[in-house]
Amino acid sequence: MNQLSIILPAKNEAEGLQRTLPALRQHYPHAEIIVVDDGSTDATAAIAREHGVKVLSSPYSMGNGASIKRGAREATGEILVFMDADGQHHPAHIQALLDKLAEGYDMVVGARDSSGQANVHRGLANRFYNWLASHMTGFEVKDLTSGFRAVRAGRFREFLHLLPNGFSYPTTSTMAFFRSAYPVAYVPIPVAKRVGNGSHIRPIKDGIRFLLIIFKIATLYSPLKLFAPVAVAFFLVGLGYYGYTFATMHRFTNMSTLLFSASVIIFLIGLVSEQITGLTYLATRSRD
Known part of the structure; x- marks a missing residue:
């Protein structure tokens, strides 16, 4: 069994994978790398195969959370690392998550600063989510919606049935860990500007969806x-x-x-x- 599995959900991220996958191989040559192609219409799957990584392809888009669940089920590692395929997360920062995980935590999240937010509105929304989650759990939540995280595979799979298929899997998994008294830590990480296609977030539709996260935070915890x-x-x-x-x-x-x-x-x-x-x-x- 591999000790480490790195899972990248990807939808039309051919350009980002060209930069991310070689860096991953350089830093973690023996890790299991899984690219979950979420119904891409570009060369995402082909480029992933060219770099010799495991590819899971969907015939149509199922959502970011669905990709995470598929990757977690297929991974063989005892530790799972989730990161974006668009170049925002640098493989060099994975080690900081793993070092913190080794201190006895079950989940370690890469916490973005204000410069790592997509825009001012997203930054303000995430700040509010962090405050609300901190209030609900009694612990300081530094980045509730970050998708860059390392987890113990056994712990994470306990909650796969709770995870949504959409974008709020980080919120759900974080609150589930807190609710189950599994220790969670945060490590500050810089975030680069994404490459390739623009963000898949749709302001109006996903704005309403993210508003529902507020209620999910409460109902998942208490x-x-x-x-x-x-x-x-x-x-x-x-x-x-x-x-x-x-x-x-x-x-x-x-x-x-x-x-x-x-x-x-x-x-x-x-x-x-x-x-x-x-x-x-x-x-x-x-x-x-």
């Missing part, structure tokens, strides 16, 4: 931490509205009833979600 404050807010608004209507009309209105009822329902939904989340992770650990 749903009650999301639902309880919302329930309290509804209760306080209902109480305030009742105080106003009682003082002005001496009445208990239907709106106050609706707000109080909503607060109870939201809290109960959060309570049930908390139990479902606990059972989900219990089932995951039972398969280990």
